[in-house]
Amino acid sequence: MNADGENQTGLTTNPAMDTGPDWSPDGSMIAFTSFRDGNFEIYTMTSEGSDQQRLTYTDVHAFHPAWRPEINIGINEQNDEGTSMKSAFLQVFPNPSKSIVTIKYSLVTSNHTTLTINDSSGKLIKTLLDSNQQEGKHEIIWDGSDNSGNAVKPGVYYSTIQAGSTNQSIKIIKINNP
Secondary structure, eight states: OOTTSOSOOOSOOOSSOEEEEEEOTTSSEEEEEEOTTSSOEEEEEETTSOSOEEOOOOSSOOOOOOOOOOOOEEEEEEOTTSOEEEEEEEEEESSSBSSOEEEEEEESSOEEEEEEEEETTOOEEEEEEEEEEOSEEEEEEEOSBOTTSOBOOSEEEEEEEEETTEEEEEEEEEOOOO
């Protein structure tokens, strides 16, 4: 709807109860509770109401979805004077995810940058980036596949960025996509 409350538009056409919406941090998705399958479960959809997907499969009711805030991780380097400075920032969302993951990173200086996905044992799953990158904001999508193009199993993965001489990892949780 408009800010003044006019032009309200329903995003779901389900006759059962859809309630408790919560916007994702980037404003592109909405999580909500629905009774559409005979139990209160949590679903997501785009901000336009498309791509509605069920996230939970419980024997008890699932209520009050909430997005985990974007996680910002700064990589520290020392300049020539020995003063600590941030050289890169890493964000991952949505997290947990059952489909694609958006990885945003920002470089303070131009650097050779690698961005990889590793499993919880440290094994390389996919190389998303291995090139010189200009300073500034960047974004890359991980589609949940390995270097061979095969879908990875649900579990814990780590996105690791190396910019210059420093590196940092952030946890990604992949959940079932029934």
